[in-house]
Amino acid sequence: xxxxxxxxxxxxxxxxxxxxxxxxxxxxxxxxxxxxxxxxxxxxxxxxxxxxxxxxxxxxxxxxxxxxxxxxxxxxxxxxxxxxxxxxxxxxxxxxxxxxxxxxxxxxxxxxxxxxxxxxxxxxxxxxxxxxxxxxxxxxxxxxxxxxxxxxxxxxxxxxxxxxxxxxxxxxxxxxxxxxxxxxxxxxxxxxxxxxxxxxxxxxxxxxxxxxxxxxxxxxxxxxxxxxxxxxxxxxxxxxxxxxxxxxxxxxxxxxxxxxxxxxxxxxxxxxxxxxxxxxxxxxxxxxxxxxxxxxxxxxxxxxxxxxxxxxxxxxxxxxxxxxxxxxxxxxxxxxxxxxxxxxxxxxxxxxxxxxxxxxxxxxxxxxxxxxx
Ligand SMILES: [Ca+2]
Numbered sequence: 001x002x003x004x005x006x007x008x009x010x011x012x013x014x015x016x017x018x019x020x021x022x023x024x025x026x027x028x029x030x031x032x033x034x035x036x037x038x039x040x041x042x043x044x045x046x047x048x049x050x051x052x053x054x055x056x057x058x059x060x061x062x063x064x065x066x067x068x069x070x071x072x073x074x075x076x077x078x079x080x081x082x083x084x085x086x087x088x089x090x091x092x093x094x095x096x097x098x099x100x101x102x103x104x105x106x107x108x109x110x111x112x113x114x115x116x117x118x119x120x121x122x123x124x125x126x127x128x129x130x131x132x133x134x135x136x137x138x139x140x141x142x143x144x145x146x147x148x149x150x151x152x153x154x155x156x157x158x159x160x161x162x163x164x165x166x167x168x169x170x171x172x173x174x175x176x177x178x179x180x181x182x183x184x185x186x187x188x189x190x191x192x193x194x195x196x197x198x199x200x201x202x203x204x205x206x207x208x209x210x211x212x213x214x215x216x217x218x219x220x221x222x223x224x225x226x227x228x229x230x231x232x233x234x235x236x237x238x239x240x241x242x243x244x245x246x247x248x249x250x251x252x253x254x255x256x257x258x259x260x261x262x263x264x265x266x267x268x269x270x271x272x273x274x275x276x277x278x279x280x281x282x283x284x285x286x287x288x289x290x291x292x293x294x295x296x297x298x299x300x301x302x303x304x305x306x307x308x309x310x311x312x313x314x315x316x317x318x319x320x321x322x323x324x325x326x327x328x329x330x331x332x333x334x335x336x337x338x339x340x341x342x343x344x345x346x347x348x349x350x351x352x353x354x355x356x357x358x359x360x361x362x363x364x365x366x367x368x369x370x371x372x373x
Contacts, residue, residue: 047228048346049336051320058341059258059318062218067183067311068098070173072166073303074188074240075115076108076141079293082118083273084187084303086286086362088311089122093367097311101128101173103166105188105244107135112163113148113155114141117285120152123368129155130169132191136244143289151285166192167199167209174216175205180257182216185310187223187303188240194247197254214256223306224248225324227263227344228334236331238264245330252326258341261324262309267302270351272358274298279363286362304358309345315354318343 051059071088075081091097102119104111112131119127148155155163170192174182186193199209207215224240226233241248252259274297276287290299309316323340326332334344347354 048317048319049321051318051343055320055339055341055343056318059219059260059320059343060313061258062180062183063313064181066092066096066098068100068177068181069307069310070100070103070170070182070184071307072103072105072184072186072188072192073115074106074108074137074139075104075111076106076139076144077137077239078303079143079273079289079299080267080301080303081187082114082143082147082286082289083299083301083358083362084185084307085115085118086122087304087358088185088307089118089124089366090361090364091307091311092124093122093364099124099127100177100182101130101169103169103192104129104131104163105135105166105186105191106137106139107132108139108141108144110144110148111139111141113153114144114285114289116153116155117147117151120154121285121369122366125152125154128169128173129163130166130192131163132195133165134191134195136191136247137189143292146292147285147289150288151283167195168204170196171199171202171204171209171212174212175207177216179215180218183219183221183310184217185221185223185306187306189244190222190224190240190247190251191244193220193255194244194250197250210254210256217257219310220255220257220259221262221306221310222252222259223262223267223302225261225263225326225332225344226265227261227319227332227346230264230332233264236329238330238332241326241330241332243330245328248330249326249328252324252332259324260309260318260342261344262302262306263344264302266345266347267305268300270301270305270347270355270358271298272301272304272355272362275359275363280365301355301358305345305354308354308358308361315347315349315357317346317348319346
């Protein structure tokens with residue numbers, strides 16, 4: 001458990017007069033009220049302020065069914081990325097999502113092939129996959145090698161770039177979609193999205209990356225940060241936001257369409273994956289990844305909650321009335337001094353209910369399984 005820091009000590013002064021003391025108390029009280037109005041204190045007052053009706057309409061305007069999803073993932077350091085991709089396929093099998101592409105934000109050599117293994121297992125072997133060619137985070141993994149080499153996939157082997165450049169794939173995918181239609185779910189580093197924003201017009205599109213995002217992306221759902229304040233975490237560091245902090249800062253401050261954040265605190269105690277070992281076959285690559293990562297237990301569901309919200313939207317509260325203020329070091333804080341088209345998520349139902357729902361998606365057999373010739 002993470003505990004918020006103790007309330008700061010109130011300094012004591014010699015009593016000059018009751019009037020001075022009363023005035024001081026009044027000033028301190030007013031200052032505290034102003035501070036509380038501008039930003040939520042750690043562990044403090046009502047943490048979730050629902051967005052008003054116009055903001056809610058903006059934040060959910062891209063929630064069409066089935067949701068066209070681009071999945072941006074580090075797919076190496078932790079296993080919840082594999083679970084998130086698995087439930088995205090399960091939701092696609094239920095007719096609730098369309099998977100446009102998978103983009104890898106880590107430099108892990110086998111991540112692209114491992115992701116293609118999961119896509120192939122679920123009968124979608126031709127989903128476009130891109131990977132950053134200039135990774136900030138190399139990212140070792142206990143499972144990508146096994147998923148890449150022991151299962152069917154058709155991403156070419158190699159020790160350098162094994163898949164197209166993520167920025168190129170992003171530009172191709174977005175240029176081909178209707179305006180204001182795409183939901184991007186980012187569950188890793190914001191490296192690719194920063195590089196997309198920085199991309200110039202090219203043969204794919206006459207629009208810059210920033211213009212493409214503004215035109216095509218309805219919503220960006222990000223697993224990253226801690227809400228209402230990352231100072232609740234050790235050193236204020238949430239992994240996804242801290243590992244490529246300049247990219248985090250660039251994306252969260254410059255992204256041109258609505259953003260919804262799923263924070264560390266939402267997924268940490270929603271533990272899923274143990275059902276894979278008993279209720280799915282040994283040749284399920286998702287089960288193998290969880291086994292290799294956890295040794296046979298469950299794992300927190302940070303990335304799964306982001307996908308689940310992006311596709312279904314049910315079971316989560318939107319908390320708005322402000323914006324996500326990110327520092328250049330990746331620390332974040334919900335700031336109520338201005339309202340932007342942004343929100344963070346909290347659970348609207350008991351977390352055990354979300355756990356059961358996510359586990360059911362994880363063990364759902366592929367609707368159509370395909371193997372390579
Ligand atoms: Ca991740």
